[in-house]
Amino acid sequence: xxxxxxxxxxxxxxxxxxEFRGNRGGLAGLCVLAAIVVLAVLAPLITDESGLDVISAxxxxxxxxxxxxxxxxxxxxxxxxxxxxxxxxxxxxxxxxATVLSVFIGTLVGIVAAHFQGWPSAVxxxxxxxxxxxxxxxxxIALSSVLTKGIWTIVLAIGVTSWPSTARLVRAQTLTIExxxxxxxxxxxxxGHAHLIGKHVLPAVLPLVLANTTxxxxxxxxxxxxxxxxxxGDPTSVSWGSMLQTxxxxxxxxxxxxxxxxxxxxxxxxxxxSFTLVGRALETVLNPRLKAGR
Amino acid sequence: MSPxxxxxxxxxxxxxxxxxxxxxxxVNLALEPGETLGIAGESGSGKSTVALSVLRLLxxxxxxxxxxxxxxxxxxxxxxxxxxxxxxxxxxVVFQGAMHALNPVRRVGEQIAExxxxxxxxxxxKVRARVTELLDQVDLPPAKAxxxxxxxxxxxxxxxxxxxxxxxxxxxILADExxxxxxxxxxxxxxxxxGELVAERGIGLVLITHDLSVLAATCxxxxxxxxxxxxxxxxxxxxxxxxxxxHTRALAAAFPTVGDPASRFAxxxxxxxxxxxxxxxxxxxxxGLLAARDLKVTFRDRHGEVVHAVAGVDLDVRRDEIVALVGxxxxxxxxxxxxxxGLQRPTAGSVFYDGRLVPTSSAGLKEYRRQAQLVLQxxxxxxxxxxxxxxxxxEGPRIHGITGxxxxxxxxxxxxxxxxPAETYLSRLxxxxxxxxRQRVVxxxxxxxxxxxxxxxxxxxxxxxxxxxxxLALLLRLRRELALAALVITHDLGLAWxxxxxxxxxxxxxxxxxxxxxxxxxxxxxxxxxSLLAALPTGMARAFERGx
Numbered sequence: 001x002x003x004x005x006x007x008x009x010x011x012x013x014x015x016x017x018x019e020f021r022g023n024r025g026g027l028a029g030l031c032v033l034a035a036i037v038v039l040a041v042l043a044p045l046i047t048d049e050s051g052l053d054v055i056s057a058x059x060x061x062x063x064x065x066x067x068x069x070x071x072x073x074x075x076x077x078x079x080x081x082x083x084x085x086x087x088x089x090x091x092x093x094x095x096x097x098a099t100v101l102s103v104f105i106g107t108l109v110g111i112v113a114a115h116f117q118g119w120p121s122a123v124x125x126x127x128x129x130x131x132x133x134x135x136x137x138x139x140x141i142a143l144s145s146v147l148t149k150g151i152w153t154i155v156l157a158i159g160v161t162s163w164p165s166t167a168r169l170v171r172a173q174t175l176t177i178e179x180x181x182x183x184x185x186x187x188x189x190x191x192g193h194a195h196l197i198g199k200h201v202l203p204a205v206l207p208l209v210l211a212n213t214t215x216x217x218x219x220x221x222x223x224x225x226x227x228x229x230x231x232x233g234d235p236t237s238v239s240w241g242s243m244l245q246t247x248x249x250x251x252x253x254x255x256x257x258x259x260x261x262x263x264x265x266x267x268x269x270x271x272x273x274s275f276t277l278v279g280r281a282l283e284t285v286l287n288p289r290l291k292a293g294r
Numbered sequence: 295m296s297p298x299x300x301x302x303x304x305x306x307x308x309x310x311x312x313x314x315x316x317x318x319x320x321v322n323l324a325l326e327p328g329e330t331l332g333i334a335g336e337s338g339s340g341k342s343t344v345a346l347s348v349l350r351l352l353x354x355x356x357x358x359x360x361x362x363x364x365x366x367x368x369x370x371x372x373x374x375x376x377x378x379x380x381x382x383x384x385x386x387v388v389f390q391g392a393m394h395a396l397n398p399v400r401r402v403g404e405q406i407a408e409x410x411x412x413x414x415x416x417x418x419x420k421v422r423a424r425v426t427e428l429l430d431q432v433d434l435p436p437a438k439a440x441x442x443x444x445x446x447x448x449x450x451x452x453x454x455x456x457x458x459x460x461x462x463x464x465x466x467i468l469a470d471e472x473x474x475x476x477x478x479x480x481x482x483x484x485x486x487x488x489g490e491l492v493a494e495r496g497i498g499l500v501l502i503t504h505d506l507s508v509l510a511a512t513c514x515x516x517x518x519x520x521x522x523x524x525x526x527x528x529x530x531x532x533x534x535x536x537x538x539x540x541h542t543r544a545l546a547a548a549f550p551t552v553g554d555p556a557s558r559f560a561x562x563x564x565x566x567x568x569x570x571x572x573x574x575x576x577x578x579x580x581x582g583l584l585a586a587r588d589l590k591v592t593f594r595d596r597h598g599e600v601v602h603a604v605a606g607v608d609l610d611v612r613r614d615e616i617v618a619l620v621g622x623x624x625x626x627x628x629x630x631x632x633x634x635x636g637l638q639r640p641t642a643g644s645v646f647y648d649g650r651l652v653p654t655s656s657a658g659l660k661e662y663r664r665q666a667q668l669v670l671q672x673x674x675x676x677x678x679x680x681x682x683x684x685x686x687x688x689e690g691p692r693i694h695g696i697t698g699x700x701x702x703x704x705x706x707x708x709x710x711x712x713x714x715p716a717e718t719y720l721s722r723l724x725x726x727x728x729x730x731x732r733q734r735v736v737x738x739x740x741x742x743x744x745x746x747x748x749x750x751x752x753x754x755x756x757x758x759x760x761x762x763x764x765x766l767a768l769l770l771r772l773r774r775e776l777a778l779a780a781l782v783i784t785h786d787l788g789l790a791w792x793x794x795x796x797x798x799x800x801x802x803x804x805x806x807x808x809x810x811x812x813x814x815x816x817x818x819x820x821x822x823x824x825s826l827l828a829a830l831p832t833g834m835a836r837a838f839e840r841g842x
Binding site for chain 2: 008180181182184185186187188189190191192195199200203204
C-alpha cells in the first residue's frame, strides 16, 4: 500500500516546489547555492591542487589582479582565486557537518523534552536554557582551543553550541502536535512512545526542521569563518576564515592589498545570504502560520 | 403597516478564488414586531449568511441580490452613515460563540456601554446607570460590570452578549446560535430571557439554530433552510408535528423527544435496523465487562487547589449493552472515560475488565487496549491529516502486530463501519471525507482491533443533525450484530433515549442516578436529573400530551 502514500508525497513535493518557485529571492538563492556546491565539488578536477602549496607557489607576493592571477596573489605568492575556490570546500563541509550535528541534537532534545513530561523534560529544558544563555562563540572558542586543531574539532564546537534554538522550535511544534486528538486516538489504540513519535510527531515536525536546517547552515559557516579567523581552525587547510586571518596577520591590510580581503569576505556574504534566502522561502512555504499573514 | 423585517428574493453569492458559490437563494421572509422567527438548518445551509446580510456584515467577497427591508428601508442601498446609525440602534446581533465575541482585555461593563456611547450623547453617569439597568434585565448583579470575560461562565457571557444587543433598544434582534455551546440548563435560561424581551418590549427576534427543538419551544414561526433555500416555512407547532419537507423531517428526528416511544431504540436512519437479537438479556446483577469501583481522579488547578474531577464512581458496562453517561460540561464525564481506558491514571479506586484489574504498566495496558477502544468527539481532529483512510484503520492492527491479511482486515472494519464499498475509501485522505464519514473511519479504526467495549466521547456532537442519527444507528447496530458493548458520553438526553439501555447521570464528579433508560428519564428521582429533563426545550409536556 505504499503506492498511494508515495503518490501523495510526490504531489505534495510538486506543490511545494511550485510555491517555492513563486518566491524569487529563494529561487535566486537556490541557483547561487547550486552553482557554488557544484564548483566546490568539482574543484580538484578543474584546478590544480599543487597551486595551494606555499613552496611551489609561482607568483610574487601580494601581486594585484592581473591577466595571470585574476584576483591577485597572497603573501606567499599563491593565487587568491584558487584559495577562495578551495576555501569553499572547507566552509561548506564544516557548515553542513556542523548543521547535521546541531539539528540532530536539537530535534532529539526538542522531541524528547516535549513528549516525556516530568523530570526528563525538566532536566533537558534546563540544559537547553544553559546552552542558550551561554555565549556560544566563547564556548566554541574554549572547546576548539582545548581539543586538537582540525576541521572536526570546529564541527564539534559549532554543533554542540548551536542546537538550543532548534530544540526550542522543535519542542514548541511537538507540543502543538501532541495536543491534537489524533495523538489521543493513537494512544487509545495502544501505540507506544516510538509509534507516537515515529508515525505522528516526526512527520509533522520535519518540514519545520528542514527550513530551520537551511538557516542553521548559514550561521554555521559564519561560525566556522569566525573560529578560523581567530586562528582556531585547521592550519593545514585553506578556509575563508583562515584566509582573512593570514591577510590580517601578514600586513596585507596595511599594504592596501584589497584583493586579498574582499574575495573571501564576499564569498561568505554571498553563501550565507543564499542559505538565508532559501531558508526563509522554505519557512514561508512550510509554516502555515507564516503563510496566513501574507 | 410594513413588517419590521422583510427579505425579498434575497440571494448571496461568495466568490472564492474565481469560483462563485451560491450561499443563499430566493429567500423570502417577513417578521412583524413582537414576533419570533426561527431559522433552522445544518452547517452550510446559509442561515448565518442570511442573518449577517441584514446588517451588511458579510465579507467583501459576498454579493447580495434582492431586497432587505428594515422598517421599509432597503439595507442594501443604504449609505454608509445611515447604515452605521441603523446598526445596533434599530437592529442588533447576538453573535455565535459568546466565548470569542467578547474582548478579553476589557471589562464587560465597558463593552456593554460601547454601543450606547457610539449611538447616543448620554452623560457618563447615565451611561453607567443604563449598563446597570441592562445587567439587571439579564439577571446579572451590577458588580459583574467590573468583571473581565474570562471571569464569567458561558451562560453569563451569553447574557452579557444579550445585554449588549439590547443596549440601544433595537426593534430587531438577530440571535445566531445563541445557545449552541451552552449546557441544557443554561440554554433554557437564555432562551427564557430572550422570550421575555420579546413579550415585554414588542421587539422582533430572529433565532437561528441547528436544533429544531429549541425553535419549537421559543418561536411562533419556523423557516427551515437547506442548501441556501428556505424549504419549509410555517407555524412552529405545525412544522414540528407535521414536517412536509424531507430535510425538516430529518432535522426533527435528529432531536428526539425524550419519552416518545416512537424514537426509543430508533435513531433517525435510512437503513433499517436489525431486530433485537435473541440473546439472553444481560444479567442485571453480574459485574460488568468494564467496571469502575470507587474511582477517583483529582487534579490541582492553577492556584494549587484540589479539583475532584471524578469523586468516587462505581459504574458497570455489561456485555451487549449501551450505557449513556450524561452530564453537563465540567461534570467529569470525559475524565471518567479517560480513566476507564487507562489514558488517565486514577488517584484512587480501580478499573476492572472482565473481572480482572486493569494493569497500569504500559505492556499490560497495551493488551487491554485491544479490548477497550475509544471514539473521540471531533472526527476532524481525531484523524491525522497526513494519513490515508487505510493507514488510519490499519494503525491499530500494526501497533499490535496482528498477523494475517492486513488489507482484508481493513476492508472488513470499514464495511462494519458502513463505509461501502470499502475499497473506494482506502486511499482517501480525511479532508476529502464528510464529517460523518470521518467519524465512521474513526469507528472502523477502533473496530479493526475487534474490541469488546467501545467508549465514545460525545460521538455526534460535532456532526450535522442528519448524520447524527446514522452514527447512532451504527452504534446500535454494532451492539445488536456483534454484541459490542458501549459507553457513550453525552450531554444530550435524546441520544440516551435513542440508543442506550441504561443511563448514568453524572453531576460534579459523582454519579447521582444510574438505571434503565425508561426508569431514569421518565421517573427521575434525583433533583439534578429532574432539572436536566425540565430544561429540555421540548420538555416532557409534549410527550405527555401523546399519552406516554
